[in-house]
Amino acid sequence: MIEISNLTKRISQAFAIHDLTFRVEPGECVGLFGYDGAGKSTLIKLLAGSIQRSSGNIKICGIDIYTQPLNAKKIIGYQPDSALSHSTMTVKGFLNFIAEVRGFRGMDKRKMVDRAVTRLELWPALKSPVQTLPPGLRRKVALAQAILHDPKLLLLDEPTDGLDASQKHKIRMLIKSLAQEMTVITASRNPEELSGVYSRALVIGDGRLLADVPLQELQRSSRHYQAVTLAADEPLDLLALAVLPGVAGIEEDRVSPGSVTVLAMPGQIIYPHINTLIANRRWKINSLTLEPGRLSDVIHHLSQETAK
Numbered sequence: 001m002i003e004i005s006n007l008t009k010r011i012s013q014a015f016a017i018h019d020l021t022f023r024v025e026p027g028e029c030v031g032l033f034g035y036d037g038a039g040k041s042t043l044i045k046l047l048a049g050s051i052q053r054s055s056g057n058i059k060i061c062g063i064d065i066y067t068q069p070l071n072a073k074k075i076i077g078y079q080p081d082s083a084l085s086h087s088t089m090t091v092k093g094f095l096n097f098i099a100e101v102r103g104f105r106g107m108d109k110r111k112m113v114d115r116a117v118t119r120l121e122l123w124p125a126l127k128s129p130v131q132t133l134p135p136g137l138r139r140k141v142a143l144a145q146a147i148l149h150d151p152k153l154l155l156l157d158e159p160t161d162g163l164d165a166s167q168k169h170k171i172r173m174l175i176k177s178l179a180q181e182m183t184v185i186t187a188s189r190n191p192e193e194l195s196g197v198y199s200r201a202l203v204i205g206d207g208r209l210l211a212d213v214p215l216q217e218l219q220r221s222s223r224h225y226q227a228v229t230l231a232a233d234e235p236l237d238l239l240a241l242a243v244l245p246g247v248a249g250i251e252e253d254r255v256s257p258g259s260v261t262v263l264a265m266p267g268q269i270i271y272p273h274i275n276t277l278i279a280n281r282r283w284k285i286n287s288l289t290l291e292p293g294r295l296s297d298v299i300h301h302l303s304q305e306t307a308k
């Protein structure tokens, strides 16, 4: 689906992207992670063909993005991180315009626009100028124009920025369903937010590839993998928790007193032991969460290691 070889992008003499080589197979849903300035947006822009490379190659479904840009762009949908162009247009006018640029006319155009509007629930905003919309709705318009032509590859740059919790949930569901139909690459500085949708994680730092692994592997490498977080109004008996089989340590939450995280030794499942202890001691617990692993910590660690 995507073949990237020795891709490099220099901006003002510095390497924004440095000698990246990787492939993405059809149907993969890839999370592109890294700290601010890691090179995520630059890589997405290079894949979308919206900026020129310094060297290296990108092929999308066998089509070279730089020698056959028009053919490549037909199969790519791109939601940029930055503001949309033509933002004085109404949402309807803007989406009609994008559909025409994509070559749709008449009934086909109406069908494509209606479908995107329905998927993003944009009907109430159709007559509003894009620039007057709140950030969350503008983000939805950006997503609608990206999927309008049914691309084979969807590139999303921070798709949940500016959205509230319920909108984020809807976008997560939408990306999950889009990922059934197309290959999706999402750049995000908040990896936890959409973690349920990704099959694979690419981590970059200073424009270099730091990790390319299944998402679950990245989660498993977190020291919080299989950790259990408990919250209670009364102080908990930490010693009783610490001596349970498989417990590696305990972290108290300084921000929310009464909340503790019990870490598991590698390969150990501690959740049932904690449950039994709670039942035996009749503790009143407000919440009990099994942690999937903290991706932000792993990415921070990887970035720190490389910076040394």
Ligand SMILES: Nc1ncnc2c1ncn2[C@@H]1O[C@H](COP(=O)(O)OP(=O)(O)OP(=O)(O)O)[C@@H](O)[C@H]1O
Binding pocket: 011, 012, 015, 016, 034, 035, 036, 037, 038, 039, 040, 041, 042, 043, 189
């Ligand atoms: N137009 C530009 N002019 C100068 N430097 C740039 C430009 N675009 C990107 N850079 C630099 O390239 C590097 C990569 O930037 P990029 O925006 O791709 O990172 P990012 O991982 O997307 O960060 P963020 O999460 O903050 O958006 C950074 O050092 C950035 O300062």
